[in-house]
């Protein structure tokens with residue numbers, strides 16, 4: 371059995387990638403390495419945790435000795451690296467945490483792969499999962515392509531940009547087989563409710579205000595998380611070494627239009643009077659350094675590997691709302707404990 375290491379598999383996107391690989395590839399043994407920070411949750415993987423081709427490993431990618439031991443113990447044929455601190459607002463309050471995990475953690479994994487895979491680089495692959503935020507912000511027109519210059523603005527995007535540079539440097543300097551993808555905003559099940567869509571669903575359901583930063587005019591390009599996982603599968607298996615692919619939904623929404631759509635869906639699902647949920651919309655202080663617009667040109671991925679998004683946004687959002695309303699226990703569990711303190715600091719005390 372070929373061993374594949376997936377880092378950050380207990381998080382939002384990682385859990386979808388782990389599920390896809392464990393179920394689609396019985397001949398791969400999937401090792402999910404995760405520190406289980408506030409964002410990591412083994413409940414995300416309840417349905418597959420007993421599969422014989424799945425192993426969970428609790429560990430920190432910042433711990434270099436632990437990581438090199440793990441690589442020495444298992445001959446991982448491929449690594450899909452998703453572990454990261456992922457929330458922009460948290461990076462503004464605590465940038466160093468992002469440097470540690472996103473930069474140092476990535477370099478630790480690269481070093482371990484370089485040492486363990488020496489002389490077998492061609493048969494092994496390091497896949498780094500990155501973000502469109504490394505490209506900075508767009509004005510009203512244009513799209514990010516794979517050749518757009520990096521111009522990160524938040525500590526989060528700066529740390530992801532730095533990690534991308536290290537991954538490419540290990541390819542150019544040491545010949546490590548690497549691929550990188552830069553994806554737009556994901557949405558779907560198991561999304562931690564600090565991010566716009568699940569936070570809004572939770573607040574609407576509980577009749578709490580929906581915090582919209584600034585005037586709500588910032589634009590994001592939303593992609594259903596399972597479509598991202600499918601793209602990762604294709605790129606891992608088919609991309610040429612050293613390649614980068616942009617992944618996105620061709621699906622741009624201003625935050626305020628998205629929230630209004632969500633409010634309409636929630637009114638219908640909760641049998642509320644039309645317009646009731648929209649009354650919860652509250653404009654709050656803008657995010658510092660808030661990027662205006664992201665839009666991904668994913669034509670390279672579509673042309674070269676035949677990937678296309680599978681869902682229209684309205685349908686994906688309906689499915690997502692249904693999932694959160696059905697999985698009330700999951701939502702209540704992740705919004706208890708330390709998350710409450712974070713929420714207070716982010717929205718109530720300032």
Ligand code: NAD
Pocket residue numbers: 377378379380381382383384403404405406407408409410411429430431432451452453454455456457471475499500501502530552553554555556557562
């Ligand atoms: P997430 O915050 O939901 O999950 C991150 C996971 O990494 C968690 O399970 C956490 O426990 C784990 N982790 C954090 N620090 C760790 C450490 N030091 N050692 C081991 N594990 C650690 O993030 P996500 O939204 O699923 O994003 C996954 C990846 O995809 C990230 O690299 C992110 O930059 C990238 N990405 C996310 C999006 C998005 O819209 N969410 C879009 C594009 C790219």
Ligand code: DAU
Pocket residue numbers: 456457458459500501502503553554555556564565566567569581582583584586588589590625657664
């Ligand atoms: O573009 C990809 C990126 O998308 C990923 O790399 C990040 O890991 C992921 O968190 C996401 O970043 P964003 O900052 O775009 O996502 P977030 O859900 O935090 O915010 C989406 C938009 O909504 C953004 O313009 C800020 C705004 N917002 C967000 C929150 C949490 C609000 O207006 N109110 C809020 O309460």
